[in-house]
Amino acid sequence: xxxxxxxxxLFLYTPIAIIALFSFNAGRHASQxxxxxxxxxxxxxxxxxxxxxxxxxxxxxxxxxxxxSILGTLAAVGLQNIRGPARAVFDGVxxxxxxxxxIVIGIATLIALVTxxxxxxxxxxxxxxxxxxxxxxxxGIGSLIAAHTMFTMAxxxxxxxxxxxxxxxxxxxxxxxxxxTPLGTFRQVTLPLIAPxxxxxxxxxxxxxxxxxxxxxxxxxxxxxxxxxxxxSIRRGVTPExxxxxxMVMVASLLLLIIAQLILRRRPRS
Amino acid sequence: MAHIPVDLQYTANKQSDSxxxxxxxxxxxxxxxSVIAADALNLSIAQGEFLSFLGPSGCGKTTALRMLAGFxxxxxxxxxxxxxxxxxxxxxxxxxxxxxxxxxxxPHLNVSDNIGYGLRQRRPRLSRGEIAGKVGRALEIVRLxxxxxxxxxxxxxxxxxxxxxxxxxxxxxxxxxxDEPLAALDRKLRKEMQIELQDLQRQIGITxxxxxxDQEEALSLSDRICVMRGGRIVQTGSPQDLYDQPKxxxxxxxxxxxxxxxxxxxxxxxxxxxxxxxxxxxxQGAATAGLSVGAAVCLSVRPEQIRMSRDAxxxxxxxxxxxxxxxxEHTEYLVQHPALGTVNVLTPRLIESGDMSFQTGEQVHxxxxxxxxxxxxxx
Numbered sequence: 001x002x003x004x005x006x007x008x009x010l011f012l013y014t015p016i017a018i019i020a021l022f023s024f025n026a027g028r029h030a031s032q033x034x035x036x037x038x039x040x041x042x043x044x045x046x047x048x049x050x051x052x053x054x055x056x057x058x059x060x061x062x063x064x065x066x067x068x069s070i071l072g073t074l075a076a077v078g079l080q081n082i083r084g085p086a087r088a089v090f091d092g093v094x095x096x097x098x099x100x101x102x103i104v105i106g107i108a109t110l111i112a113l114v115t116x117x118x119x120x121x122x123x124x125x126x127x128x129x130x131x132x133x134x135x136x137x138x139x140g141i142g143s144l145i146a147a148h149t150m151f152t153m154a155x156x157x158x159x160x161x162x163x164x165x166x167x168x169x170x171x172x173x174x175x176x177x178x179x180x181t182p183l184g185t186f187r188q189v190t191l192p193l194i195a196p197x198x199x200x201x202x203x204x205x206x207x208x209x210x211x212x213x214x215x216x217x218x219x220x221x222x223x224x225x226x227x228x229x230x231x232x233s234i235r236r237g238v239t240p241e242x243x244x245x246x247x248m249v250m251v252a253s254l255l256l257l258i259i260a261q262l263i264l265r266r267r268p269r270s
Numbered sequence: 271m272a273h274i275p276v277d278l279q280y281t282a283n284k285q286s287d288s289x290x291x292x293x294x295x296x297x298x299x300x301x302x303x304s305v306i307a308a309d310a311l312n313l314s315i316a317q318g319e320f321l322s323f324l325g326p327s328g329c330g331k332t333t334a335l336r337m338l339a340g341f342x343x344x345x346x347x348x349x350x351x352x353x354x355x356x357x358x359x360x361x362x363x364x365x366x367x368x369x370x371x372x373x374x375x376x377p378h379l380n381v382s383d384n385i386g387y388g389l390r391q392r393r394p395r396l397s398r399g400e401i402a403g404k405v406g407r408a409l410e411i412v413r414l415x416x417x418x419x420x421x422x423x424x425x426x427x428x429x430x431x432x433x434x435x436x437x438x439x440x441x442x443x444x445x446x447x448x449d450e451p452l453a454a455l456d457r458k459l460r461k462e463m464q465i466e467l468q469d470l471q472r473q474i475g476i477t478x479x480x481x482x483x484d485q486e487e488a489l490s491l492s493d494r495i496c497v498m499r500g501g502r503i504v505q506t507g508s509p510q511d512l513y514d515q516p517k518x519x520x521x522x523x524x525x526x527x528x529x530x531x532x533x534x535x536x537x538x539x540x541x542x543x544x545x546x547x548x549x550x551x552x553x554q555g556a557a558t559a560g561l562s563v564g565a566a567v568c569l570s571v572r573p574e575q576i577r578m579s580r581d582a583x584x585x586x587x588x589x590x591x592x593x594x595x596x597x598x599e600h601t602e603y604l605v606q607h608p609a610l611g612t613v614n615v616l617t618p619r620l621i622e623s624g625d626m627s628f629q630t631g632e633q634v635h636x637x638x639x640x641x642x643x644x645x646x647x648x649x
Contacts, residue, residue: 173341174374176361178388178437184362188387192378 072156106218139221152205298347555643
């Protein structure tokens with residue numbers, strides 16, 4: 001059994017290790033090690049296309065993670081007060097959003113948005129004041145943020161809900177008993193106690209959005225995120241520069257995920 | 271804690287009956303789905319008194335407390351605080367504070383921020399200095415001065431309990447509600463906190479309403495006890511009244527311990543009822559109102575009212591000593607009667623000198639003064 005386990009791990013992690021290893025390759029071939037160098041990292045940082053894609057990715061990840069954290073937290077807090085069959089329906093819908101494959105979300109979002117835009121654009125054009133150029137809705141950074149927010153919001157809801165469930169209901173009662181209004185209770189008791197979960201949810205959402213290729217590929221329109229850039233440049237041949245980008249993305253993502261886990265692990269003490 | 275002379279405490283508490291009620295329940299009922307948690311409760315709570323709701327779990331005592339706090343709205347009837355109906359008033363608008371069974375201290379705040387929480391909600395705002403001063407005095411009252419910046423989870427159960435108390439009394443509520451506040455403490459600490467609670471109540475003069483299932487706690491703390499069962503108040507009175515004049519077997523059983531003998535009333539002469547047990551024995555006890563000849567009743571005899579002797583006495587019952595439990599100042603005997611079963615007898619040490627000490631297996635005779643036994647309704 002042990003040998004099989006070793007094989008599985010080798011199969012999983014060897015390609016990743018090779019990518020990291022070849023990112024330090026001194027030569028220009030992705031298949032032939034020719035000494036140690038960090039030149040490809042420097043190249044990546046100097047490449048304006050890479051930097052543009054990175055900027056787009058960071059922007060989308062930040063905005064979608066922020067929106068998902070706010071909306072997800074509000075949803076989780078609101079769901080606290082829902083009981084019975086309605087609760088089961090909401091729970092189901094949330095878990096489905098997490099389990100649906102990215103490609104389905106990508107295609108569904110693309111089709112839905114294109115359909116809506118096809119209706120809205122002529123409508124906007126006809127209603128727009130004369131002489132002016134009507135705005136044209138199209139796929140782009142907005143649709144990208146919307147699609148990522150929708151998916152990652154479900155993650156935030158699940159994480160924040162777990163924390164809320166662990167929080168004693170009696171604490172909010174105690175706060176109300178001590179003259180705090182519902183808003184005051186939320187601000188002074190609930191929010192501080194679920195803050196770690198919100199932060200962890202934000203980091204996970206950020207990581208997801210930053211790494212995502214499948215959904216972005218469908219809904220990004222003419223925008224290029226870092227994963228899309230990597231994909232398209234691979235078609236022109238793999239250079240160690242791609243390895244360097246891949247390694248950096250991997251390290252950054254792992255760091256964020258580890259931080260999120262550490263935050264969630266810190267048990268609320270009672 | 272400041273010490274108040276005993277006689278002053280006594281008069282202060284005696285006056286409570288004549289003071290205007292600070293809170294009241296008027297025909298209050300609460301229904302959860304198909305469960306009637308509170309059934310037409312009527313009760314006035316006097317300014318400055320220490321009132322307890324006593325009963326087993328599920329008797330409605332916590333529901334009654336939560337309706338006073340505002341966490342539950344009554345299905346019907348009125349909850350009055352200071353003469354005003356507060357049925358729909360949110361908890362955060364009521365001049366009452368609660369000490370929760372689990373204390374419900376805020377884990378993200380230190381001791382003084384926990385205690386000052388209620389003060390910080392006040393509008394217009396209190397100055398920082400005012401809050402700090404009040405918190406300091408509250409800490410002094412519960413003897414936790416110097417613990418201001420402690421994290422609450424670092425404290426022992428007894429200390430957390432005192433923080434919870436301080437957090438409530440610092441707001442000077444009209445009513446302090448205590449939901450089984452001592453249940454989580456060990457026996458020794460519970461005794462200490464009982465004394466502290468009573469001292470505190472006399473010192474600050476706030477009306478206390480306690481919920482407990484512990485009869486000893488209710489008896490030792492309260493000016494008045496409200497015994498509950500199945501959502502109803504079955505009897506309200508001072509601890510001594512409840513002990514000496516229970517109106518039903520349930521109250522006699524819940525407040526103190528007692529021996530119960532079932533039977534039907536045979537005759538009532540001069541307030542003394544004679545009842546016949548199923549096995550044909552004739553037993554006597556003081557008749558209570560509302561019970562007539564032929565009624566199925568229950569005779570309640572407190573263990574300390576039973577006299578035990580080696581010699582036969584007129585009207586005495588011959589028993590065998592089954593078990594003897596030495597309790598220090600008292601000795602508890604479990605004696606066996608062929609028809610009545612096990613009877614609990616408590617004899618003080620005073621008369622238990624020399625040959626008054628009975629041995630297991632010995633034949634004895636028990637009797638009681640009929641005026642000291644009570645004929646009660648059997649439920």
